[in-house]
Amino acid sequence: MKQRVISGALIAVITVLVAWFGGLLLDGVLLFIGLYGSYEFIHIRKERFNLPLCIIQAVTILLLFFFHDYSLSISLLELVVLLGLAVFDENETFDDVSSVFLMSTLLGHAIYFMRYIQHTDKWMFAYVLIISYITDVFAYFVGRAFGKHKLNERVSPKKTIEGAIGGWLFGCIVSLAWAALFHFFGIDSRIIILASVFLPLVSQIGDLSFSLIKRHYGVKDFSNLIPGHGGILDRMDSHIFCIILFGALINLFI
16 A cells, blocks of 8 residues: 555656646656557567567557647558558467557557647646546545445446446536636636536546456556556556547547
C-alpha cells in the first residue's frame, strides 16, 4: 500500500506539471506513454514476442501522433503491412495482427488527442483526466461500501453494479462542477454537459476493456513499471477511452 501511495503521488505531480506547462514536457511524456504502452502490449504475449510487430506498432503510434491529419492513410497502411506479415510469417496469426492494429490505433489517437486538448485549453485537459480519476476512485469506494451485485464477473470479478453507478454519478457531478468553474471552457455548454454524462460511462468501459485484454492473455498487469499500480496501460486504460471520445467531440464542434 505504501508503494502504491508513493507511486500515485508521483503520478499526480507529473500529471499536474504536464497539464500546466505542456510543450516539450507534454510531448515527451505522451511519447513515452505511447511507446512504452506499445512495448507492454507486445510483451504480454511473452512466448510470442515479435520484434517486427513491436516496430510496426511503435512506428504507427509515432506517425499518428505527429501526422494525425493523415490518420486514415496511416491506419490503412499499417493494416496492409500487418496482414502481409500474417500471410508470410506462419508464427503470426490473424488474431495477433488484429490485436496489434487495435492497440496501436487506440494509443496513437489517445496521445494525439491528449496533446490536442491540452493545447486547446489546459483546464479542459484537466477536466477529461478528472472524469476518469473521479469515476475510478468512487467506483472503488462505493463498490466496497455498498457493492452486492457483480457488474461483469467474467471480465472483472470485483467490480459491482453499485460501484459503477456510484462512479458514474460522482464523475458527472465533479466534472460538471469543474466545467462550470471555468465557464465550460468557452464551448457550447450542451456539449460539455453531454460529455460529463457519458464520459464516466466510457471511462468504465475502457477499464473493463483493458481488463478483458489482460484476461485474454492471462496476466494480472501489463507490466510492473509503476510499483503498486502495474504498467502504463494499467493506469491509462480508462483515460484512453475518455480522451479519444472527448477529443473527437471537440474536434468536430470547435
